[in-house]
Amino acid sequence: MKHIVITVAILLFLTAxxxxxxxxxxxxxxxxxxxxxxxxxxxxxxxxEINNTSMAQTYASEFSFYFFNTSSSFTDPIFQKFISxxxxxxxxASSNIQIQAARKSIDIYDKFSGNFTELVNDTNALxxxxxxxxxxxxxxxxSGTTYYEIQKPVYFAKKINDTLFFPIVRYIIIxxxxxxxxxxxxxxxxxxxxxxxxxxxxxxxxxxxxxxxxMNKIK
Numbered sequence: 001m002k003h004i005v006i007t008v009a010i011l012l013f014l015t016a017x018x019x020x021x022x023x024x025x026x027x028x029x030x031x032x033x034x035x036x037x038x039x040x041x042x043x044x045x046x047x048x049e050i051n052n053t054s055m056a057q058t059y060a061s062e063f064s065f066y067f068f069n070t071s072s073s074f075t076d077p078i079f080q081k082f083i084s085x086x087x088x089x090x091x092x093a094s095s096n097i098q099i100q101a102a103r104k105s106i107d108i109y110d111k112f113s114g115n116f117t118e119l120v121n122d123t124n125a126l127x128x129x130x131x132x133x134x135x136x137x138x139x140x141x142x143s144g145t146t147y148y149e150i151q152k153p154v155y156f157a158k159k160i161n162d163t164l165f166f167p168i169v170r171y172i173i174i175x176x177x178x179x180x181x182x183x184x185x186x187x188x189x190x191x192x193x194x195x196x197x198x199x200x201x202x203x204x205x206x207x208x209x210x211x212x213x214x215m216n217k218i219k
Contacts, residue, residue, distance in 0.1 A: 028084040030164045030215035037212040046200040059207045109156040117149035129196025162217040170209040177203045
């Protein structure tokens with residue numbers, strides 16, 4: 001009888017150990033849900049910010065087609081679904097090719113980047129300069145030549161409770177000179193920095209919109 005009790009105790013112990021070793025799935029799945037935390041439009045020339053709310057709003061109204069509001073859909077295919085493995089790692093699940101990125105720094109928004117880089121030919125590109133969180137890496141070749149690589153993929157986000165927030169900057173540039181008007185528009189996942197406005201030409205007017213893309217946890 002004593003042997004039976006010992007055997008049962010051992011089996012119960014082994015079963016408990018086996019259960020303890022069962023991996024716990026900590027993944028959280030997030031889906032593009034809404035646009036929020038809109039900031040006021042800001043307008044710049046290469047000489048600095050024009051602190052004129054009325055002028056900024058006039059420009060925003062003239063080019064409203066290019067900007068977002070709380071009822072807009074954010075259709076960028078890169079920002080549709082993400083998986084949070086834990087606080088230090090996320091996966092972009094927006095396409096069939098899922099790429100993991102590790103957290104590299106912690107701030108108001110955390111930086112997540114992968115292990116890939118891409119050679120940059122033009123480091124004067126505006127969208128590489130009007131950003132708070134830098135994505136370029138300075139490299140030196142074996143021959144002593146300096147060059148730059150851009151980190152890819154790289155995401156900026158902050159998980160708060162059941163929501164993953166991505167900062168988005170949408171901007172347009174209007175260049176007006178006698179008999180010539182040019183226009184360009186772009187957006188990026190980062191926080192705007194006015195340090196890069198020195199890259200504007202003397203004819204350029206830059207209009208900036210900043211907001212968050214919110215992704216809610218779905219399971």
